[in-house]
Structures are given as structure tokens and as C-alpha cells.
Amino acid sequence: MKPTLCFILLWIGYHCCFGQEKELTAALYETYGKYKEPSLDKRRIKHHELQPLITQYRKNPKFTVKTVGKSIEGRDLNLISIGQGDTDVFLWSQMHGDEPTATQALFDIFKFLDSDDFESEKRDILSNLTLHFLPMLNPDGAEIFERRNRLGIDINRDALRLQSPEGQTLKRVRDSLEADFGFNLHDQSTYYNAERTEKPATISYLAPAYNYEKEINEKRGNAMKVIVFMNTIIQQYAPGQVGRYNDDFEPRAFGDNIQKWGTATILIESGGYANDVEKQEIRKLNYVSILSAIYTIAKGNYRDIPLEDYEKIPENDRKLFDLKIENATYELLGKPYTIDIGINRLEVDEEDYADFWYSSRIIDQGDLSTYYGYKTVDASDYTVRAGKVYPDIQKTSQELGSMNVVDLLREGYTYVRVKNIPPEQLKSPVPMHIISTTYEVPEFTVEVGTNPTFLLEKHGILEYAVVNGHLIDLKTGQGNFKNAMIYR
Template sequence: MNFKNISCLLFLFGIISLGSAQKKPLYAKLYSSYENFKEESIEKRRFTRAKIQPLIEEFKKNRDFKVTKVGESIQGRPLELISIGQGELDIFLWSQMHGDESTATMAIFDILNFLDSREFSEVKNELLAKVKLHFLPMVNPDGAQRFQRRNLLGVDINRDALRLQSPESKTLKRVRDSLEADFGFNLHDQSTYYNAERTPKPASISYLAPAYNYEKSINKVRGDAMRVIVQMNDIIQKYAPGQVGRYNDDFEPRAFGDNMQKWGTSTILIESGGYPNDPEKQEIRKLNFVSILAALFSIAQEDYQNADISSYEAIPNNDRNLFDLKLEGLSYELLGEEYILDLGINQEEIQNENLDYFYDSYISDRGDLSTYYGYKELDATGYKLIKGKVYPETFANSGQLEEENISEILKQGYAYIRLKELPRQEFTKLPINLVAEDFQLPENLEPNFFLEKDGKLNYAVINGFLVDLFKKDFQVENAIIID
């Protein structure tokens, strides 16, 4: 090989290396500038189709975007595809097949805002010259109307890829087929109780290249999805280190992701899980934004092809060993005997007709929980569990109670207060449970108790929320009203 050829090779290698080196600063800038693109009209994860309709209407007016009505839900809510780009590669992204899994829908509108902005124009122009992006947000608007998993028919759309019994399923299949999409992004939410296997870290984001057969074979279509995930994981580890999991890849013959893979679309599942102190999933929304954009750039530049599939296999599996609150080694008296227990407490969301919610906590597990973790943990070694008592005085109503020093009442071991007139709701923002005049303490252990050490009450657990009784400022998201 002559010197001229060697020089050309070195020059080309320099370009490739420079391109790879420039990507990480790009994603860092995307992450740091995220607030410039965040769709401010959506601040909470419970929202309906009516919330995003005005946003879609604005994109209809934008000549850079094409908005096409591709179907309707059972109740007649429109399903609209938003497309942008001029490239030969078609990338199809759909969200909220399950009506109560909205994190990625929020992120989609953030990404659309990014694509519509003047910032990062050079890299965006390069992206859109190579790919054409197609977004189908909120596939299940009837489910979103009730913030429930299934559609109005009661069908899980993600188990309807074969029979196509629901109009939403038919639309999803028809769009994929009409595009003959090269890549697909199947965007979901998963339980907040998933953790990255054998670690205390929540699986804030989990990825999967779904299997297309029971043998979990890897062909080029699935392999390309795996390689893109390697690139995404590499980026997200910088912003949520250790908080990435790999979703179970058992083949589900009725599922859309598995069938998309079989139909020839390299399909990437993204599951949004839990993040500490982020009940509305706004931080995970941001991770979706960066993660998906990283994937799109990787596909456009084809650098995902350099990724090693073994790095995909190295992503920890999802595990389900998280509690909202874990108490370790407390002393519990039963029938005159002392026992040492760990307690795992979860805070279940209860939703009302207005899509508001409150927490009704429960003890999920007890015993040896040494292989489990908590979003909040307390080493309760040396502490004795004392069941909460009912305050001896009955108050007329909650207004009268608000004049009392609740902190002092808690320090005396009272977890319940009787009211003659209970509010007409199921929860209270006061940090103590409100009960009817005839209320009797439950015999079973409930997540309303105190932790005593050396004859003093140090902590309260009210409706599953841990309260340090010696701190002036403490927060209980809500306590319960029991009629």
C-alpha cells in the first residue's frame, strides 16, 4: 500500500473518530438544554387526549411537519401520525398503547419541540436528511381518558397484534405496514418497583429488543435493535448511572413489539420505571428525551453498527425487589414474644374520577428482606414497633383539628383522630389518619405505627410514610380518612 492510500485511510479514520467524539458533547448539550424544549403544558402524567390536541393542531399548521389522521379509537378519538424528515430510513415511534403509561407521550412532544426549534439546526438537518420520523402519540386515548391500561373494550392492545380485534390495534398494524418501518420504538411505563438486578438502584429506564420466536434467535433485524440499545444505554448511564435494566425477553406471540420484530422492523422497547422523588416521572421524561434522540442520531449515522451485542447482554436484568419504604431489623411483639422483622411497605396510588390520586399504603412483605431494597430505608435495629393509638378526644370536624399541634399528638403515639363530621373524601393532607366516631383499631398490622427506642418514640409511620418526630419539617403525602 502506498503512502497516498495510507494517508487517505488515516484521514477517513480521523473523520470517523471526530464524529464519535463529538456525539457525547452533543448529548450533554441536549440534556443540559432540555428545559428549552420541554412541553410546559403537560406537567403531570395523568392527562387526556384533549390536552395534546392543541399541540397537534399547531403542528398541522407547520409546513415542516405532516399530520395525518390514521384511525380512531372505539369512542371516536382521533389517532394522528406526526411525520417529519426527508430521509430514506423510516422510523416509527408510538406511545401509550396502555392508557396509564404516559411518560413517553410527554417526551414525544418534547422531541417534537426540539425538532421544531432553531437550536441544533446543523445536526438536526443532517438527521432529517437521512431519516423520516413518524410519531403516533397516545395509541389508546380511551384508556388515557380513564388512565387505565386497557382500551374501552377491555382489551390489552399490546396483546392484540394477531387478531387485531380493536380499531387501535388495526391502526397500529396498518401504519407499520404502510411505512414498512425500518426501526420502531415501542414506548411504555413499567412498575416503579423494578430494580436493576442485584442492586438497590431502580430501573428508571429499561430496554429490550423483543424476541421474534420462542428460541429468542438473533437475526439482523433484532441484532440491529440490540446495537441501538447499546448506544442508548451508554448515554443514559451518564445521567442515571446504574439505573438501567433489561426487560424480560420471553417471546409473547400476541404482543406488538415481538411481532414488529418478526415483520422486519428493528424494534426497541423502552420502559419508564421509577426515579427517587419523581412521582410524576419528569426526570424519566427527560431521560426518554435524551435516550430516544441519541438512538435517532445513532441510526441516522449508522454508528450503532459498531456496537457489540455482548454489551447488550451485559445490561442487568430487571428485578422486582424494591419497596417504597424498607425498615430493617425492628422488634415486633406478638402474643407476648419478641420477634425481629424487616418490613417492606408500598404506597399504592388510588385514582378518582378526576384523574387525581392519593396514596393508600400497605405492608407488602415482612420477614427477612435482606435481598430487597427501598426508595427509603431505615435501619431499625434496636427499635420496637408500637402500634398507633386513637386520640382520646373527638373533634367536631377537620377545621377544628387544624388548630391543633399534630406534631405533638404524633409524639404521644396517636395515629388516628376521631371526627364527628368526616370530610367527604378518602384522604387528608394532614399527617394523621381521620376516622369516624365508632372506629376500632384493626387487629392486623397496618402501616400506621411508631418506632420506640430507650422509652422514646423516634419515628412514626403514617400511611406508609416515614416521619422523623424530632424534625420540625416533615412530609406525609397524605393520610387516610376511614368512615
């Protein structure tokens, strides 16, 4: 057969198969609401919240649930399995306690597998594959929304010493299954972008190297092909928002070693998506893309995917801010300067680690022309102005509810004094900082590390306020606001 004819036949076969899978993907996306696990609607999920669901599947004859280990603090690590196929697929999530997006998606997948829908597709999956899920590998870290485990180590750097019981469990399960495919499920910073674009890396992939030479054997090649397929899925719903991690070999990492031990390993990192603070849209993309990948593994169609397409996925970069102000005029010591300001809203955990508030910072300033923002304001012709302290003292913070705060911002006020601030109150519910009667507001400067609170003035009129990193349009009063600060 001539090479050109061979290529054409492969191309037709690949696109024919992908057409069928594309239809499945669309159906999965459109029907997702039916399978979304409603009890897990916040990122900061805890081990005890999973237990009623795991008990439910333990009683379900479709599933096999085994306790395969315990965390340092004694929380169960459970393996949930379904299917009768000869190919074993092993998926583990939340190795880092503050990376829960895929854990939620796995429980959505359980609901899908337990349903009576998509019978032929599920028959293809469960007759060809046996699926094994280990959700929340680091429950102690999840309890306090912390990356590391109770020992204070990164489990993902414990593949050699195996000091942690969580790492020992992961190794033991992988070895007992001799899994053909592995999905290593993580979250990454929301500040990653697809290289040289303003688009966030909503999903990033890696087929980890198994040696310093970054050689590609059959197993790693299979992982690359599945990643190429998953990229085509994500591009349908988040075009341009996929990144690829650097594949330098890390000899301590589980992903690299599991690849080395003979499992085709696929790292999936859930990043950022505009206006998706709780990552629920990204959770949906995990659900759709993982199920679609499982289906293409079951059908064997990934084998026809061109390996070279893996390198075409843009690399990850880290050049995103929550808010970027560009070309603003900033007056310092009597002289005007043009600067860009990069601002991130940093999360501070509540006492119970179930929620958070923001304490924002200026991360960088100067020429940020190679950086991007989830929100970017062209501040050409705008001058940065300091906010003022409102002259009237309020007795309690409850009185702020009766004030027209946007009008006060329009007048240039960004601070309000309150006589009685409850000691347990940590944040301001309105877009003005609450300060005590004795607090002295520092001299205003635009400086890296400081809280971003200022006004933008154009032709003598204040048109924007930035309060604790939140942008408020003073013309409309609109803004995506969560909280301001309290200074005592």
C-alpha cells in the first residue's frame, strides 16, 4: 500500500471514530446536570462529606468498595471499582488536600455509571475496562485545605522513600492492579495561562517522563495520544484554554514513577476559568473529558491518534493576574509615570476551612505588557488617586448597610471608621475598608505587596474604584465584589 493511501485510510478511520466520540461528548456535556453530585457544591470538601456517598456505593452491587489504607490521622482511603474488562484504569485524586476539583467530578462519574442512561456506551466501557477510583488521597490535608499531608510533606514527592501511609497506599494499589492506564488528578494555580495568550490554562496535561532522557515508549506514547484526544474535547468548550506541562523528569514524583512502573500515566491539572471561583465549570469539563477518554480507551481508538499532535499543545505559562490595570498615570514626588499594575485576590481560609475571604495584593508593577488579566482595564488617560477616610464615624458595622457606598466611592472615600468592630469580624461586607477610630491610614503608594485600594480619575471625574483588588465601575455601580478589609 502506498504511504499516501495508508495515511488517508488512517485519517478517515481516526476522524470517523472521533465523530462518534464527539457525539458522546456533546451528550455528556448537555446532560451533565442530571449526574452532578449535589452534595458536593463547594471546593472545600471534607472527608466526612464523602462518607455517606461512599457508603451508598458500598451497598450498590454494581460497585466494589474496599478500604485500602488510612491517612496519618486515621481517615479511610477507599478504592471504588466497577467493570469487568481486562484493561485496568486507575484514577486517583486530591493527592494535595487543597486540590478537590477532580474529586467532585469522580463522584459525578459514579452517578453516571450508576444510571440507566447511555447503555451501549457504558456497556462498551464496563465490558472492556475495569475502572478503579481512589478519591481524596490526602484527607488530612483536605480537612484544613492544605497541600501537604499531616506529616508536612508533599505526597507527590514521596514515591521513593514512601514515608507517608498515603503514598504507600497509592504504590500498593498501583502495583496490585498493574494498571494499564492511570489518571493523576490535580488542581493548579488559576494564574497559569496558555503560553503567549491571555487565556487561562483551564486544563493542563502532562504525560510524565520516566527517565531523564524523556524517552517515549509504548506506555508513555499511549498517554500522549489520550491527552491529544482530551485536548480536542476541551477545545470544544474552552477553546485555547489548554496547557501542557514541562516534562522534565522528577525522580521523586509519583506520576513519573508510575509511568516508569508501566502504567500509561496522564496528569490532569484543573486551573482557572473566568467567573468560576468554585471551579464548577472546570469540574464539568473534568467529568466530560475523563469519561470521553475512558470511552476512547475502551474502544481502542486512541491508538490511531498522531503522536506528534501532543507537542502542538501550548506549554503552560504563569502570566495571569486577577486584575490588570495598564497604562495608568501614577504621580510620585511631583512627577507623572506610566505604569501597569498586576493584582491578585489571595484567599484566606475561614476558621473552619469551609470558606474563604480575600486579602488582595499588588503582585507586580511597571511594564507588564507580556502579562494578562482575567480582567484588564486600559487606564490610558486615567490617573491613580488615593482613597479618603469618610469623616463620620459609624457606631457599628451594621450601619454600613444603610449607606450608599457607591456614592461614597464616587466622592473618593474608600475607608470608613467604625466605633465598635466585633473581634470575630475579619472582613468588610461592603466595598469600603472598615477601620477603627484610632487606626492611621498609611501614606498612599502603589507598591508590590500592598493592598490594592485606589481610584482611577479621568478629566477630574472618578470613574473606577479598586477596593481590595475588586474593580467597581463607578459609572454603573457594578463590580464583582466579595469583601474589603478590616484594619484595627
